[in-house]
Amino acid sequence: MIELQNVCRTFTVGDQQVAALRDIDLRLDAGEYISIMGPSGSGKSTMLNMLGLLDRPSSGTYLLDGGNVTELNDEQQARVRREKIGFVFQSFHLVPRLTAAQNVELPMILAGIPAEERNARVRVLMQNYGLSDRADHKPDQLSGGQRQRVAIARATVMNPTVLLADEPTGNLDRNTGWEVLKLLEGLLEQGITLVLVTHDAEIGARAHRCIHMLDGRIISDERQEK
């Protein structure tokens, strides 16, 4: 359902061309649990941004659900992001002015979903993630784990098909990190495709499919039965 064909991404730094992704061919099936690992600068973040349509390939094609999304304009790409893709970041990226519930509501506000439906969906999610009594708290009144759970609720509130997580446990202590990870893995039961970018080999090894990157290339792609 996700297919990258010959995807390259080069950046211009000064007068030099730096390749962040080189000839990437990758196919991800629906419901897969994939981890992407590699040292800093290996291109794993660029890969994630590419998959999330935040970045455009310099060359090559990106097919999502059979459609070529490389050629979409800003508005169409925004729509795909809104409806099919969820992001979870290392630094949570909650809007500090808004309450936990409002942060979860944000994607639905942008999508123009009516208030009643939004409230209903937010209530269910907050309950599922054990955040019901934190709904009216601002992010700075929440612990790191709670913040990341709010962020995950926000990423899943539009029922995306792909969840892209960039070091989701990077800013959390070990225990909280594991809890967050369990929460993300629980989403697999709903059929979501989970893509996890991480430094941590122990976390990366939990995925059903481990991809290692180096210098903008995929150097290994291993499936493991669990």
Add this chain to the structure above:
Amino acid sequence: MYLRDLITLTSSSFLTYRMRSFLTGLGIAIGIAAVILLTSIGEGLHQFMLAEFSQFGTNIISVQPGKTQTQGGNVGIFGSVRQVTLEDADALRRLPYVQYVIPGLVGNAEVRFEGRTRRTMVLGEGRDFSKAFTMKVQSGGFWTDADDEQARAQVVIGAKIQQELYGSRSPLGTYLRIGGQRYRVVGVMESKGQILGMDMDDTVFIPAARAMELFNRSGLMEVNVSYRADVPADTMIRLIKERMIERHGREDFTIISQEQALEVLSSVLDILTFAVGALGGISLLVGAVGILTIMTMAVTERTAEIGLLRALGAREKQVLVLFLSEAMFLSALGGLLGLLLGVGIAQGLHLLFPALPVHTPWLYAVLAELTAITIGLAAGVAPAMRAARLDPVEALHAE
């Protein structure tokens, strides 16, 4: 995105940076307050002058003997030029569009009733006086004698004369002595108060022909012509001038139109209002720079948030609208504050100095608010465009 959500999002950032937003809005508020305050006073003065002038009714043109080139005193009244007479008044009455023609002259005389005397102003007027000038008769009415020349000795007395000479008695039908002659009282005027320093209640009105006899004069001091409201003053002035030259052979008279006097007054006040508006405009410009500054800061500070919004599926246009509406929200609130300040200070001044007339036209208030919003919009465009065009990936990693 719904408008309500836009307002919630916009006001959330406003509430987060309360002090900063308040100070930015204050720039606009001061500008708007200055414009509103000064135009309120200007408009108040304007209306005051207009009311003073038009107390006598509008659409009146006055013809006076003697040609004056300047606004100085009219020596023609006592000079040797040809008089303006009751015949002239009759001739003017036959012009098209004319409603009433009131011959007039003024003098002082002693009036007496049953041993009480009072020195007062005597106005020689025409029978349609109360219709042409907006002055109401309280009881009785003006004489109805059709021929001005032959009008009998009748008098309409002012409210003060009735009070002083008659007390609670009804003066109608009694005989009042004016300068030694007997005049039958046919009407009493409603109290009017002072107009441009003249006490209109300490006055008696008698037919112009009788006043000419009383003051031993052969001409009138003026003839007032009231004409239909839909006729331009210029047309009427031309008609009157032609008729008078036809009768007198040359232009030995002066035509004064209320409308012209008001126009001069208005244009002076308009220039004042414009100057005030320009001053306010400068402070609004300063306010706009404030908004530009604060929005530029906001975009820089919230770059990561913009990246997040894009990742959550916001279109470039939505980001643009969000920041534009923040700028507009700031300036609209500033404008509203300025309106309240301006009107408040104007009304406060009016309470302190009741003689100072103030009036805030609604149109100005609405225009001022619209101006404030437009300024916010204009000042917000550049920062909002910058926000919308940020690269999502770079924006997300800005901390």
